[in-house]
Amino acid sequence: xxDLFPKKGHDHDRCVxxxxxxxxxxxxxxxxxxxxxxxxxxxxxxxxxxxxxxYELLDALxxxxxxxxxxxxxxxxxxLTELGLxxxxxxxNAYFGCDRPDCEHLGQYFICTxxxxxxxxxxxxxxxxxxxxxxxxxxxxEATTVEIKGLCHDCxxx
Amino acid sequence: xxDLFPKKGHDHDRCVxxxxxxxxxxxxxxxxxxxxxxxxxxxxxxxxxxxxxxYELLDALxxxxxxxxxxxxxxxxxxLTELGLxxxxxxxNAYFGCDRPDCEHLGQYFICTxxxxxxxxxxxxxxxxxxxxxxxxxxxxEATTVEIKGLCHDCxxx
DNA sequence: CAGAAAATGATATATTATAACATTTCATCA
DNA sequence: TGATGAAATGTTATAATATATCATTTTCTG
Ligand SMILES: [Zn+2]
Ligand SMILES: [Zn+2]
Ligand SMILES: [Zn+2]
Ligand SMILES: [Zn+2]
Numbered sequence: 001x002x003d004l005f006p007k008k009g010h011d012h013d014r015c016v017x018x019x020x021x022x023x024x025x026x027x028x029x030x031x032x033x034x035x036x037x038x039x040x041x042x043x044x045x046x047x048x049x050x051x052x053x054x055y056e057l058l059d060a061l062x063x064x065x066x067x068x069x070x071x072x073x074x075x076x077x078x079x080l081t082e083l084g085l086x087x088x089x090x091x092x093n094a095y096f097g098c099d100r101p102d103c104e105h106l107g108q109y110f111i112c113t114x115x116x117x118x119x120x121x122x123x124x125x126x127x128x129x130x131x132x133x134x135x136x137x138x139x140x141x142e143a144t145t146v147e148i149k150g151l152c153h154d155c156x157x158x
Numbered sequence: 159x160x161d162l163f164p165k166k167g168h169d170h171d172r173c174v175x176x177x178x179x180x181x182x183x184x185x186x187x188x189x190x191x192x193x194x195x196x197x198x199x200x201x202x203x204x205x206x207x208x209x210x211x212x213y214e215l216l217d218a219l220x221x222x223x224x225x226x227x228x229x230x231x232x233x234x235x236x237x238l239t240e241l242g243l244x245x246x247x248x249x250x251n252a253y254f255g256c257d258r259p260d261c262e263h264l265g266q267y268f269i270c271t272x273x274x275x276x277x278x279x280x281x282x283x284x285x286x287x288x289x290x291x292x293x294x295x296x297x298x299x300e301a302t303t304v305e306i307k308g309l310c311h312d313c314x315x316x
Numbered sequence: 317c318a319g320a321a322a323a324t325g326a327t328a329t330a331t332t333a334t335a336a337c338a339t340t341t342c343a344t345c346a
Numbered sequence: 347t348g349a350t351g352a353a354a355t356g357t358t359a360t361a362a363t364a365t366a367t368c369a370t371t372t373t374c375t376g
Contacts, residue, residue, distance in 0.1 A: 004295040033342085035354070054332070072355065074333065079354095090248040091303050093332060093363095108288075110297050121291060129287035130266075130306060133279060137162040138311030139268050145249050145305040148288060153296030191373085193323070213362070227326065232364065237323095251332095251363060 004110060004119045005152045006049055016046045019097055023085050026101050030083060040066075041076040042097070045086055050116045051094035089118060091147045096120070106130065108146040114155035162268060162277045163310045164207055174204045177255055181243050184259050188241060198224075199234035200255070203244055208274045209252035247276060249305045254278070264288065266304040272313035 006015070023042055027034040034042075044060050045052050054073050061068050077095055080086035084101045088094070089109055096109070096118050105122045112118075126146060134141050164173070181200055185192040192200075202218050203210050212231050219226050235253055238244035242259045246252070247267055254267070254276050264285040268277045284304060292299050 001294065001296045004297070033353080035341095037355070068355090069357065070333070071335090071357085075355075090305070108291065110292070110295065113300060119295075121295070123287075123291045126284075126287045126291050129281075129284045130304070133266065133281045133284050134268070134306060134308070136160060137268065137277075137279070138159045138314070139162070139270075139306065140309040140314045141306055142271060142308040144307070145303060146288070147248070147303040148292060148297065148299055149302070150292070150300040151298040156296070156298045191322080193372095195324075211362085212364075226324090228364070229326085229366090230324065233324075 001153065004121060005112070005117055005154065006119075008154065015049075015099070016043065019046050019099065022099075022101055026083055026085060032079070032083060037068075037072060038076045038079055040064075041073060042080055042085060045080075045095055046097045049118060051089045051092050051096040051111070051118045053092075053094045057095075087120065089147060090145050091149070106144045106146070109148065110152065111147060111149045112152035112155055113149050114151055117152060119152070159311065162279060163270070163275055163312065164277075166312065170206075173207075173257070174201065177204050177257065180257075180259055184241055184243060190237070190241060195226075195230060196234045196237055198222075199231060200238055200243060203238075203253055204255045207276060209247045209250050209254040209269075209276045211250075211252045215253075245278065247305060248303050249307070264302045264304070267306065268310065269305060269307045270310035270313055271307055272309055275310060277310070 006012075020039075020043070023039075024034060026032075040061065041057055044057050054070065054077060057077075058068060058070060058073050061073070077086065077088075081088055081095070084104075085098060086095050087098050087107060087109070089096055089111065092111070098107070098120060100122065106127045108121045108123055108126050110119045110121060130144055130146070131141065164170075178197075178201070181197075182192060184190075198219065199215055202215050212228065212235060215231050215235075216226060216228060219231070235244065235246075239246055239253070242262075243256060244253050245256050245265060245267070247254055247269065250269065256265070256278060258280065263280045266279045266281055266284050268279060270276075288302055288304070289299065
C-alpha cells in the first residue's frame with residue numbers, strides 16, 4: 001500500500017517549508033506577488049493536513065493580532081487557488097494546500113471523516129477514466145471535482 | 159456518442175411522471191412517507207434538468223402561495239437525499255433529481271457551465287477507478303463526489 | 317379514542333461569501 | 347526622485363446558504 005496520508009509524527013515543518021519554497025517559485029514564475037497577507041494565509045492553511053475554512057483562517061489571523069475582515073481572507077484564497085497553490089474542497093467549503101503546485105493536474109481528494117485529514121492524489125487512472133467518460137458523451141471538461149470521503153488507513157485500523 | 163443529456167424538446171412531462179412513479183415506489187419500499195411537502199419539493203426539482211438551490215425552491219413554493227421557511231425546505235431535501243431520490247451537487251450548493259433511485263450507485267455528474275443542465279452518469283469505469291485508487295492507498299470509501307464541469311455536446315457545438 | 321412518533325411551523329441565528337467604495341502600497345518611468 | 351496608475355488591502359454592508367430549538371399539527375399504532 002502506497003503512502004498518501006503523511007505518517008503521524010512526521011516532520012511537518014518540512015512540509016511547511018517545502019510548500020513555502022514551492023509557492024515562492026510559482027509566484028515568481030507567474031510574476032505574482034506573494035504578499036505578507038497571502039503568505040500568512042498560505043502558512044495558516046499549511047498548519048495541518050486538514051482543510052481549513054475561510055472563517056477559521058479569519059479567526060486565526062485575529063488571534064495573531066491582525067484584525068482582518070472576510071474579504072481580505074477570501075481575496076487571499078482566490079489568489080492562492082487561482083495559482084493552484086491551494087485547492088478548495090467543495091464538499092467541505094474549505095481550503096487545502098497543494099503539494100505539487102508546479103504541475104497541472106486533475107486532483108482527487110481523499111478526506112478522512114475520522115481524523116479530518118485530506119490527501120491529494122494525482123491518479124492518472126482516475127483522471128483518464130473521467131476524461132474517457134467525458135469523451136464518450138461528447139462533454140468538454142473545464143474542471144473536475146473528485147472528493148472521496150471515508151476512513152484513512154490509520155483511522156480504519158486503530 | 160451515447161446520449162446523456164436529454165434532447166432539447168424531449169417530452170419532459172414523461173421525465174417528471176417517471177420520476178414521481180419511481181419516488182413513490184422507493185418510499186413505499188422504505189416505508190417512508192411521501193408527504194405533500196416532499197412531493198412538492200421533489201416535483202419542483204424535476205421542473206428542469208438543472209440543479210436547484212434550496213432558496214430557489216423556497217421562492218417557488220412562495221410563488222405557489224405556500225409561505226414556508228427554510229427549515230421546511232431543508233427537511234424535505236434531507237429526506238429526499240437520504241432516500242437517494244435527489245442528489246446534492248456540492249460545487250453548486252444545489253439539488254438534482256436522480257433518475258435511477260432504485261439502485262445503489264456512485265454517481266458522477268456532468269454539469270454544463272453554459273446551459274446549466276446537469277446529467278448523472280453511472281459509469282463503472284469511473285467508479286472502479288475510484289474504488290481501485292482507494293484500495294491502493296488503504297482508504298475505506300464512505301461516499302464520493304465526482305462533479306465534472308464543462309460544456310455539454312449541444313453547447314459545445316451550437 | 318389515547319398516546320407516541322413523525323412531520324411541519326415558527327423564530328432566531330449560524331455559517332459562508334460577495335459587493336462597493338476608500339485607502340494604502342508598490343512598480344514604473346518621466 | 348517623485349508623480350502616476352495599478353494592485354492590494356481596508357472598511358462597511360449585505361447576500362446566500364444552512365441549522366438549532368421549541369411549538370404545533372398530523373399520522374400511526376394499539
Ligand atoms: Zn506535514
Ligand atoms: Zn483518518
Ligand atoms: Zn426531461
Ligand atoms: Zn449545455
